Amino acid sequence: MPNLFDPVRRHADSHPDTVAMRGEGAATGDVSAWTYHQLRSVSINYAAALIDSGLQVGDRVLLIAPSVPEFVVAYMGIQVAGAVAVPVNTMSTRHEIDYVLSDAGCALVIAWHALGPAASSAAIARGLPIRTLRPGADSGPATTPVRDRDRDDTAAILYTSGTTGRPKGAQLTVANLLAAGEIGVACSRSTRSDRTGTALPLFHVFGQASVMMTTFTAGSSLSLLSRFDAAAMTAMLRRDRLTVLAGVPTMWNAMLHTAGEADPADFAQLRIAISGGASLPAAVTKEFQARFGCTILEGYGLTETTAFGTFTDIDRGAKVGWVGSATPFTRIEVRDEAGRPCPPSRIGEIFIRGETVMKGYWQRPSDTAAVLDDDGWFRTGDLGTTDTDGDLRIVDRAKDLIIRGGYNVYPSEVEEVLFTHPDVVEVAVIGIPDDYYGEEVAAVIVGRPDSTLGATEVSDWARERLSAYKVPRVIEFVEALPKGATGKILKRAIDRETLARTVSDNPRTTP
Template identity: 45%
Template sequence: MNLARLFTDTAASRPEQVAVRLGEHHVTYGSLAEASERVAGLLVAHGVGPGDRVAIMLPNVPEFASLYYGVLRTGAVVVPMNPLLKAREVRYLLSDSGARLVFAWPTAAEEVAGGLERAGDTTTMIVVERDSFAELLATQERVDDVVDREAGDTAVILYTSGTTGQPKGAELTHGNLTSNVEVTQSDLLRLTPQDVVFGGLPLFHSFGQTCTLNATMAAGATLLLLARFDPGAAAGLLATYGATVFAGVPTMYSALLALPARPQLPALRACVSGGAALPVEVLHRFEETFGCEVLEGYGLSETSPVASFNRSGGDRRLGSIGYAVSGVELRVVDESGRSLPVGEVGEIAIRGHNVMKGYWGKPRETAAALDADGWFRTGDMGRVDTDGFYYVVDRKKDVIIRGGFNVYPREVEEVLYEHPDVAAAAVIGIPHQEYGEEVAAAVALTPGARVTEAELRDFVRDQVAAYKYPRHVWFVDALPLGPTGKILKREIVAPVSSEP
């Protein structure tokens, strides 16, 4: 097998269909397939073969797809990298993965060069400037075959965000990713060649790769690319090109709702949210505004990523991450790994065809995350109800312990989002001499909002237990976001003036 066949089979049967679109520029499946064949020829000319690692450091542009499938064609391993990384970070990822080549977008070339210089690395950099790169590919031999790989062979190494120490490379196999695309399609998206899928999620991340790039290519649909998410630009693309499927993280949903002039999107038939907890109030407002059901799911880089999802047609629970996709098991466990009863909060564990092979070159970290029976410990705290629907309470490391009581930030954030003046909110724990930790909230307001910090604090206090409401509230212009649109709580610092 080979993950690339999800794309090449479609390209062979639908060569004239538009595969990817970036604004007015579009590329057909046939043209994209030829480009990937010439990428494979370029790789072979550089001595790249099965199992070799090749890094791709591009934004959401058509060249990402041709490089991705070109690398896979040769049996090599794709190492996707955020094009906004700095030289120090580039050096670590290239050195850790042992990448033979790195393809860099022009805006990333200087940092890549700096990373290679610092590492004294022998990795070769190829700058992907659209016109000159097309000319380079035109001179390469086409390699039209696809190298056979075993289901357990590594296809992609995805580096985790590194919130605790250095990033770890999750080894996702051809079997992991192929099966995850197939269940995403059958259980959730049900794409057809007539669909237009919004491609604003970063393709260097697992959510964007599985649910937009690979799922779209497997179905013969069209991927509507946006190089970097901007709500105004996204709204324009969704309306202009009649997008039928929107995949995003919660901050994208909030940003679209905050637009002063909201677009009409009658073609939307499916919206999916993942990457972080979607506040129920945001879900309600989005569905009321745009008339499209929003289905929330759950997964991690280590699970390819889709592990669970709500289903369309009423088979969902608001605030839930749904239930396991086909061929995947979830359970809630205690510290020793024993399953907990319905309703009790513990750590979510996952087992199935989507779970990674391990962390690249890190057997100790792999053993700590994956037990002998194949259960992956996610680090997320959650519970399951009597109907088998799972709920993420919070990240294990984000739980606030105030005076011996556990406070789950998501619960407090849900209340904050119910206030009409709140556009975005993040609840964190800050050190406290008496209680150990105190509950604090950073809040971004909607345009024209008049609420005060004290009023917002009182609003939450009236709806939660006394130990849960945030004693510290402060307003910010915007919350810090990671490359996939997640709120980065580790970068939030409470100002002294936030004290009540």
């Protein structure tokens, strides 16, 4: 019977002294290294503490922590205990955390000690126990057997919004996440000698499934940066002699501007950089590969497909504007409106089937049925086209989804918050082009005729209720929004170019 902890156990038995993780201390900056033997021991001890506190098999545990080794310990401890990890963004507000606690029916909250009070206040209000996650994980000496799971058991619930409605919890199974690790190894050709590094958040499917699970499946080491900083990322690349780097396009662009006069020889050990989360501009690809002397490989996947769908063939290399072909154990189809497979070059909707497709949305059978058919095909809502090599090109993202610096921002969620303001009559949230983040969040608002509502008040209202990267940076007031015959707001009729010109006039915020 499997457990998501199996790769760690396997390498702890065969190569106990191999470094599994490296991370910097938040206060001292000192680098800590955890071997596979240590990771196994501390994770099992942490699980014992969770079980002693009353955690039951199948209980949902909200985990909120940055990308530090202790996140991995807590995450794996939850798996050892047979419970379900529910990781959330460290920038989540109390309102957002409260929603997840309620929807997932969480039994426990684990929160990193240095974060604000959002998680603890939400937990206290619901009468839930809180466990503070500190450096070293405070696991104690007790141990417990690793609990066996069925392959179809839910191992993690990751919350993602569609383009309508409240966030939905994608149930990723033990089999999904183990398969993600195996697929990642096959695509990147990772081995035990690799040294992977990232500043991606481990609460996100990219960092969690594509990076963390791939690293532990290969038995290699994972260097973690808790918060992205281009200079720190470049320093980590040099310090740990990384062979694999994972990130989003804004990271590569920022690193280019801090690398100075670096020569590719400075990074001779770096063989690949794995990019995802948003489309990678051709100019950035070319310059990054020249400066850092490596190959950038792009992939395409979703939370609901455990981060995997397509990946660039490491032998053929990347085609600019394309995201590779179907990964191992995966099938990709582009279908027309009648559900028939499209020939190459014909645009249609992308469907994915394979070992990494989710079990379904948590307690949402109708939403699950809308995207997942009886044969296991997942309807992505994205438009794309294939070529004669089977490579995929993304033509448009799912409806109105905004991707800001690699983070998904769902307009309906932002609109719902803005609509709660008493002086907002109508609102449309859209993405506008941005040279740094790829897209920026803009809100076009119709206010009450007698109100004095301004952009600062709207921004403050949103910031109290949404993570920082979801807050509109561009806010414009209009007398009316464009509508169709049925009264539906026509977002495509909004002048994005005019809005985009205002970006440079506003102070930049970090995601």
